[in-house]
Amino acid sequence: MENVRSCHHGCADAHAGHPRRTFLKLASLGAGAALMSAGLPVSAARAGGKAEVLLLSCMDYRLLDDIARYMDGRGLTDKYDHVILAGASLGALVDAKPEWGATFWGHVDAAKKLHDIHKVMIIDHRDCGAYKLFLGPETAKDTETETKAHAQQLRKLAAAISAKHPDLAVELLLMALDGKVEAIPLAA
Ligand SMILES: [Zn+2]
Known part of the structure; x- marks a missing residue:
C-alpha cells in the first residue's frame, strides 16, 4: 500500500x-x-541531426499558432526549420526587398548543410498585408483574384527553388484566417 x-x-x-x-x-x-x-x-x-523540411511563412501575428498547429498535424513537430518573411513567397521574390530574398536563399543553404532537409514548404495566407503593400489592395479584392495572386508567387518561388536546388521537393500552401489550409498545385 x-x-x-x-x-x-x-x-x-x-x-x-x-x-x-x-x-x-x-x-x-x-x-x-x-x-x-x-x-x-x-x-x-541536435546540431548535426536532421530536419525534414524548411518552412517559409509570413510573419503575420494572427496565424503563428495556426501554422504551428498545422505543422503538428502533419506530424512535423520539431522536424522543420522555419524562416519568416512578410509575404512568405512574395517576401522572398519582391524586387523592393532584395535582402529578404538573399536571407531566404541563405537559409535554404544553411538548412541543407546543417539539417539535411529534403523539402521546402511555403505557406502563404489570405488577407496578407505584404501582398497589399507590394502588389496593391486589388490583389485581394475577391477570393478568386487573391488565390491567383498567391498561386502566381508561390509557383514562381517553387520554380526558382527547383532551378537552384533540384534535390529539394517543394510544397505550396495557402492558409485562410481561420487556419484552414489549401494546397496550391505546383503547375497551373
Ligand atoms: Zn502576411
Missing part, C-alpha cells in the same frame, strides 16, 4: 506502467538517446 500511495498518478497499477512510460520516452528520443548512451551530449545530436 505504501507504493501505491506514493504514486503521483494515483492509479493502482501505476508501478507496472511507469517503466513502460520511461521506455517509450527514451525510444521517442531516437538518435539523441542513442548518442547520449554513446557518451555524447544530446545537443550534439
Whole structure:
C-alpha cells in the first residue's frame, strides 16, 4: 500500500506502467538517446541531426499558432526549420526587398548543410498585408483574384527553388484566417 500511495498518478497499477512510460520516452528520443548512451551530449545530436523540411511563412501575428498547429498535424513537430518573411513567397521574390530574398536563399543553404532537409514548404495566407503593400489592395479584392495572386508567387518561388536546388521537393500552401489550409498545385 505504501507504493501505491506514493504514486503521483494515483492509479493502482501505476508501478507496472511507469517503466513502460520511461521506455517509450527514451525510444521517442531516437538518435539523441542513442548518442547520449554513446557518451555524447544530446545537443550534439541536435546540431548535426536532421530536419525534414524548411518552412517559409509570413510573419503575420494572427496565424503563428495556426501554422504551428498545422505543422503538428502533419506530424512535423520539431522536424522543420522555419524562416519568416512578410509575404512568405512574395517576401522572398519582391524586387523592393532584395535582402529578404538573399536571407531566404541563405537559409535554404544553411538548412541543407546543417539539417539535411529534403523539402521546402511555403505557406502563404489570405488577407496578407505584404501582398497589399507590394502588389496593391486589388490583389485581394475577391477570393478568386487573391488565390491567383498567391498561386502566381508561390509557383514562381517553387520554380526558382527547383532551378537552384533540384534535390529539394517543394510544397505550396495557402492558409485562410481561420487556419484552414489549401494546397496550391505546383503547375497551373
Ligand atoms: Zn502576411
